[in-house]
Amino acid sequence: MKITMTGVENIPREGGALLAINHLSYVDYVMAGFPGERQGRLTRFMAKKEVFDHPVGGPVMRTFKHISVDRSAGLESMERAESALRAGEVVGIFPESTISQSFLIKDLKTGAVRIAARADVPLIPIVLWGTHRIFTKGRKVDLSRHQRIGIEVGEPMRPTGEDPVAETAELRSRMESMLERLILAEEDRPEGAWWLPQKYGGSAPTIEEAAAAYAEERRLRAQRKAAKRKAK
Template identity: 75%
Template sequence: MDISYPVTIAAARTWFKLGDIKINMTGAEHIPEKGGALLAVNHLSFVDYIMAGFPGAERGRLTRFIAKKEVFDHPVGGPVMRSFHHIPIDRSYGAAGMKKAVEYLQNGEIVGIFPEATISRSFLIKDLKTGTVRIAAEAGVPLIPVVLWGTQRIMTKGQKVDLSRHKTIGIEIGPPLPVTGEDPAAETAALKSQMEAMLDRLIKAHPAEEQPPGSWWLPQAYGGSAPTLEEAEAMYAEERRLRAQRKAAKRSADKKRA
């Protein structure tokens, strides 16, 4: 039974109204009113769970998101994520999370996944993990690309939270991609290509006054100053190194205490 999720959706709608956040959304008709579907969403910010759940809510559906296990371990965030019936996945061993996602989909749920696996510092589409295609193929459900634009201005990595009013968020929901799982790499490449085209449309259609030249939230190819894909990948590699270093230090400390 869902209690907290609908309340949170209502609170988000109030936030949009009070904050004068304009949602420009197209393609919501591609989300089925019943039955399972997997939404493949680009990842720009920490509020993407809210924005990517908006299309399903507009169709009377709740979206169950796949998220890294660490979020569920948080003393505050964990209970909230579980109350929403989201799906934890272990980065080092994702089989259990993928199996749970397939079960949700086969039971008729809408499931959301971020195939880039982390926030894109360049705000362009990073390389996608093939697990997205494999989950949709195994579950036998539509794979629907969803692309967001503008959420990075609110709360993203390396930038201050900005809850100021008068922002526009672009959301495009694309038609379902046919996937069989027979060639996950090729089908993932097709998914990425479609998401890149959708992102290009959203950026070009965004209000110009919200994207002045040199903006940190705008990719360099569009006149902004965000890191390039290559620069962003180097930043991500450093994050992985530091994360591994912290885990090793924790294991060492745990052994000493034992």
């Protein structure tokens, strides 16, 4: 792979820092750890509880001391992240919560700015581009050679927590600008490419189309769970 990184110096060499990362693929946990590693830092990622429940992924996540996020008990996960940050660790969070199937920046949860404010650490946006071409939702794994990955580390924010909605909007705006730079830096943008957002000439779903598909997916998942409970 050809991995291009910019802004790595924005990650402090010591002290706590929260990294807010966009979510394109199942390999983002690996790629988003590279900038910190360049600064001599290891990143503890927050990931949904289901990953930790997986027979293969679970032991790996626990061994590397990543942070399980139980969506039914979000406060506990936030407190664990805050504790790690106060102890001087680097923590990674995906504020979109799920993979963006439009490959643009989705609405962000306010948890990132609230955690950073409560732990009194910098919130550093990181945007990835190209990871979805390796392994993303609804697509087969592509491990062919010469994949190009772009990673931009933005300037740190210092959320106060006084207005989490406004501060989250600022975070999203910064991440959108970073993503656009990475996309436009990609010379190969074939018309109609599945991995390219529509606004840049590709055929990926719009944010609205992706949101509707995700809502339907959640509805069907809830329906299946209810049917299983009824069968018992």
